[in-house]
Structures are given as C-alpha cells and as structure tokens.
Amino acid sequence: MIALSDVHKTFGSNAVLKGVNLTIESGTSMVIIGGSGTGKSVLLKSVLGLVHPDSGLITLDGKDVTKGDRDAFLARFGMLFQGGALFDSLTVWQNVAFRLLRGSLKRPKSEAREIAIEKLRRVGLKPDVADRFPAELSGGMQKRVGLARAIAAEPEIIFFDEPTTGLDPIMSGVINDLIREIVVEMGATAMTITHDMTSVRAIADHVAMLHGGVIQWTGPVKDMDQSGDPYLDQFIAGRAEGPIEAVR
Amino acid sequence: MILLSPLGALGRTSLGFLASIGRVALFALATLRHMVSPPFYGREFAVALLNIGWLSLPVVGLTAIFTGAALALQIYAGGARFNAEAVVPQIVAIGMVRELGPVLVGLMIAARVTSSIAAEIATMKVTEQIDALVTLSTNPMKYLTAPRVLAALLVVPCLVGVGDIIGIFGGYAVATGSLGFNAAAYIKNTVDFLEPLDIISSLVKGCVFGGIAALMGCYYGMNSGRGAQGVGRATKGSVEAAAVLILAANFLLTGIFFSL
Numbered sequence: 295m296i297a298l299s300d301v302h303k304t305f306g307s308n309a310v311l312k313g314v315n316l317t318i319e320s321g322t323s324m325v326i327i328g329g330s331g332t333g334k335s336v337l338l339k340s341v342l343g344l345v346h347p348d349s350g351l352i353t354l355d356g357k358d359v360t361k362g363d364r365d366a367f368l369a370r371f372g373m374l375f376q377g378g379a380l381f382d383s384l385t386v387w388q389n390v391a392f393r394l395l396r397g398s399l400k401r402p403k404s405e406a407r408e409i410a411i412e413k414l415r416r417v418g419l420k421p422d423v424a425d426r427f428p429a430e431l432s433g434g435m436q437k438r439v440g441l442a443r444a445i446a447a448e449p450e451i452i453f454f455d456e457p458t459t460g461l462d463p464i465m466s467g468v469i470n471d472l473i474r475e476i477v478v479e480m481g482a483t484a485m486t487i488t489h490d491m492t493s494v495r496a497i498a499d500h501v502a503m504l505h506g507g508v509i510q511w512t513g514p515v516k517d518m519d520q521s522g523d524p525y526l527d528q529f530i531a532g533r534a535e536g537p538i539e540a541v542r
Numbered sequence: 543m544i545l546l547s548p549l550g551a552l553g554r555t556s557l558g559f560l561a562s563i564g565r566v567a568l569f570a571l572a573t574l575r576h577m578v579s580p581p582f583y584g585r586e587f588a589v590a591l592l593n594i595g596w597l598s599l600p601v602v603g604l605t606a607i608f609t610g611a612a613l614a615l616q617i618y619a620g621g622a623r624f625n626a627e628a629v630v631p632q633i634v635a636i637g638m639v640r641e642l643g644p645v646l647v648g649l650m651i652a653a654r655v656t657s658s659i660a661a662e663i664a665t666m667k668v669t670e671q672i673d674a675l676v677t678l679s680t681n682p683m684k685y686l687t688a689p690r691v692l693a694a695l696l697v698v699p700c701l702v703g704v705g706d707i708i709g710i711f712g713g714y715a716v717a718t719g720s721l722g723f724n725a726a727a728y729i730k731n732t733v734d735f736l737e738p739l740d741i742i743s744s745l746v747k748g749c750v751f752g753g754i755a756a757l758m759g760c761y762y763g764m765n766s767g768r769g770a771q772g773v774g775r776a777t778k779g780s781v782e783a784a785a786v787l788i789l790a791a792n793f794l795l796t797g798i799f800f801s802l
Contacts, residue, residue, distance in 0.1 A: 342676070343676075344673050344676060368676070368678075375670045375674055377669055379673065399679075
C-alpha cells in the first residue's frame with residue numbers, strides 16, 4: 295500500500311502540493327486526474343524520490359520511502375514515462391532489458407534478450423523491432439517499448455505518466471487496454487496520471503482529482519459521474535465554466 | 543539606498559559565483575567517488591574512449607600540423623631579424639610540447655567533446671531519460687559522468703602526445719620543404735633539445751585539460767534547464783567554462799612546472 299500524508303512541495307514561490315493525502319491499496323489501479331500544471335507529475339515523482347517533498351510522509355507498506363535500501367525500493371517499481379524516455383544510444387531490446395543487463399537483477403545477455411523479446415510481444419510488437427533504435431519507431435511504438443521496459447522486471451508497482459498523450463484515439467485505446475490487461479495479469483499496483491477521461495474509465499479502479507495542491511475528490515471510478523463535486527463535474531464534462539478557472 | 547544597490551548586486555554576484563564554484567567542486571568529488579567505486583559500466587567507458595579519443599584524432603591532427611607549420615614560419619621570420627634562424631627546430635619542439643600542443647588539444651576537446659557531452663546529457667534530462675535511469679536503479683552520475691570523465695583523463699594525454707608529434711612534424715615539413723633545413727639535423731636538434739620534463743608536463747596538462755573538458759560537459763548537462771533553450775544554454779556554458787578553466791589551469795601548471 296502506498297500512502298501519502300500531508301505532502302507539501304513548493305518550487306520557488308509556486309506551491310504545487312499543499313498537503314496531499316492519498317492512499318493506494320495494493321493490487322488496485324489508481325488514476326490521478328487534474329488540469330495541466332496541477333502537480334500530478336510532481337506527486338508521482340515524489341513517491342519515487344525523483345522529487346523531494348518539502349514536508350509530509352510517503353510510505354510504502356508502512357515504511358518511509360526515503361529510508362532503507364534505495365535499490366531494493368526502486369526494484370519494486372516500473373515506470374512508463376510520458377515521452378517514453380527511451381535511451382537513444384541503445385537498441386529497443388537493450389532498452390527493454392536495461393534492468394536485466396546490470397545491477398542486482400542482472401541475467402546472462404541471451405536470457406535478457408529473450409525476456410525483452412517476450413515483453414515486446416506482450417505489448418504487441420514483433421521481434422524484428424528488437425534490434426532497431428528508438429528513433430526509428432513511431433510515437434505509439436515508442437510508448438509500447440516504454441511499457442515493455444516498465445514491466446520487464448515484473449515489478450509490484452507500475453507508474454504510468456500520461457500514457458496516451460500525443461497518440462491517436464485508436465492507439466490510445468490499444469495502450470489503455472494493454473495497461474489494464476497487464477495490471478490485472480500481473481496483479482500489480484498501478485498509479486496513473488492523465489487528463490484523458492477515456493483512459494480513466496479504461497484503467498482505473500479508483501480515481502483521485504488533484505486541484506489547488508490538494509486531493510479535491512477521491513473514490514471508486516463507478517462513483518465518479520455521480521460525485522456531486524463541482525470541480526470533478528466540470529473536469530469530466532470539459533466545460534470552461536465552473537469553479538476551475540479556464541485561464542490559469 | 544542608491545549607493546547600496548550596486549553593492550548589493552556585487553555581493554549577490556560574488557556569492558553566486560562562489561556558490562557555483564562550490565557546486566562544481568562537489569560535483570567533481572562525487573564523480574571521483576563514483577569512478578573508484580563499483581558498479582563499473584565497461585560499455586559506457588569503451589564508448590567514451592572511442593568518442594573522446596579515436597574520433598577526435600582527425601581534428602587534433604589537423605590543428606597540430608597547421609599550428610606546427612605556422613610556428614616554423616613565424617620563428618624563421620622572427621629569428622631572421624637577429625640572425626637566429628637556426629633555432630626553428632628547438633623552438634617548434636618546445637613550443638608544441640610545452641604549450642601549444644596541450645592547450646590547442648584541450649581547446650579542441652572543449653569544442654568537440656564538452657559540447658557533445660553537455661548536449662547529450664542535457665537532452666537526456668529534458669526527455670526524462672535521466673529520471674528513467676534512476677527508476678531503473680541506475681545512478682546517472684555513475685552511468686553517465688564517471689565513464690566519460692575517466693575516459694577523458696586517460697585518453698586526452700594520448701591525444702596531446704599525438705598532437706605534439708604531428709605538430710613537430712608540421713614544423714619539420716615546412717622547415718625542410720621550403721626553408722632549406724637539413725632533415726636529419728632538424729630531427730637530431732629536436733630530439734636533443736627536448737627534456738623528459740617537457741614531455742611529462744605536456745602529458746600532465748593533457749590529463750588535467752581532459753578532466754576539465756569532460757567534467758564541464760557532464761556538469762552543465764546534468765544541470766541544464768528545460769526545453770531546447772535549456773540544452774542550448776547548457777552546451778554554450780559548458781564550452782565557455784571548459785575553455786576558460788583550461789587556459790587558467792594551463793597558466794597554473796606552467797608556473798608549477800617552471801618552478802621545478
């Protein structure tokens with residue numbers, strides 16, 4: 295279980311997180327929604343230790359994430375970055391098997407390549423993609439490779455940062471379905487940030503809306519449309535009129 | 543208040559400058575620590591050796607040969623004013639080995655390698671590849687910085703040695719081809735005149751300049767701002783800092799070697 299308690303983060307004079315409280319149960323899929331610049335990525339990166347909160351506590355299974363063996367902590371996570379964040383200088387299979395080629399999870403090269411090709415197949419890519427470089431792939435293929443890399447070491451927890459941004463509706467649907475299938479299949483805990491409502495309905499068990507530096511609303515995805523929260527209603531409907539200022 | 547405003551600005555600038563020196567020093571110490579502690583990334587080190595060393599040979603060779611050739615012409619013309627044309631081999635040798643070889647190689651490495659490292663790492667930062675490394679349990683300092691700096695420390699002295707030889711050959715070619723020097727006498731005068739300390743100082747300078755060049759590329763890359771502008775600023779800043787630091791280090795090292 296991941297728990298965030300009164301997490302604050304300020305950049306210069308801009309207070310992004312103003313006391314976030316959120317719990318993500320093990321084996322569930324939590325989707326965090328919110329407008330651009332509301333701190334969704336900061337929240338996600340705070341859990342991983344890529345951003346250090348000014349105050350507050352983040353725990354994983356009751357243990358403070360800032361304490362203990364960092365490598366062991368990170369080995370439990372996989373992450374799909376918004377732009378894929380694939381390493382340009384490595385081939386696709388080397389990207390996917392990055393974790394399996396070095397460090398505590400190191401395997402023989404041939405075994406790591408086999409696993410990489412299997413994961414590529416799992417996300418719908420043919421084995422002939424394995425020896426290409428990321429720059430030779432389309433945006434959708436890069437996202438799939440990023441997804442394959444995120445699941446290569448079979449992590450317990452997977453983070454998805456804007457998984458469908460920049461993709462056409464069909465490819466977005468494919469990625470959403472893949473994420474849902476993989477999370478269910480692996481029994482992983484998932485935390486996704488997005489402002490794509492189609493993704494929310496496809497991926498989420500629970501939804502949390504981040505607005506004004508705090509969690510404005512949280513609950514099961516089935517309750518989202520009847521929440522009665524004016525902020526959430528405006529966001530779901532995509533209206534310019536409402537409590538959320540359209541010009542920020 | 544009007545009088546205090548410029549003083550305040552001066553103070554802020556001074557503090558900012560000192561803080562940046564501190565940050566670079568801490569970055570250098572962290573790099574050293576990562577260079578000597580496992581895990582070691584052999585593939586990254588080999589790629590850095592290739593990029594910094596082998597692929598820099600053409601630009602280093604061309605720079606050295608033209609500099610050596612021009613130096614021979616200048617010394618011949620200058621020496622003729624007081625009937626000292628015969629010193630061309632000695633002055634070309636000492637000029638190339640003690641000063642021009644290491645400095646020019648250092649500056650060419652700053653232009654070619656520092657800019658490349660800074661742009662590559664800054665782009666990795668902008669596209670979240672550095673964050674991806676962290677999430678894949680890989681320390682970016684250990685994976686990106688340590689192999690590049692170590693490779694530069696080892697390979698730039700070799701480049702300087704090659705540059706020295708090619709520069710002396712440039713002077714030899716001009717002196718024997720168009721200034722009427724005897725080939726065998728030119729080589730003998732060059733070899734006889736150079737002392738071991740000249741060569742040692744050249745290689746030590748190469749090592750220091752290589753370290754500075756790679757370190758500045760990594761430092762500015764790792765600390766770049768967002769977007770294309772951030773990458774551009776990081777690249778420009780890294781080359782400026784590397785070039786200035788190489789020239790300053792050259793002055794200090796020359797002073798030290800003169801005092802030996």
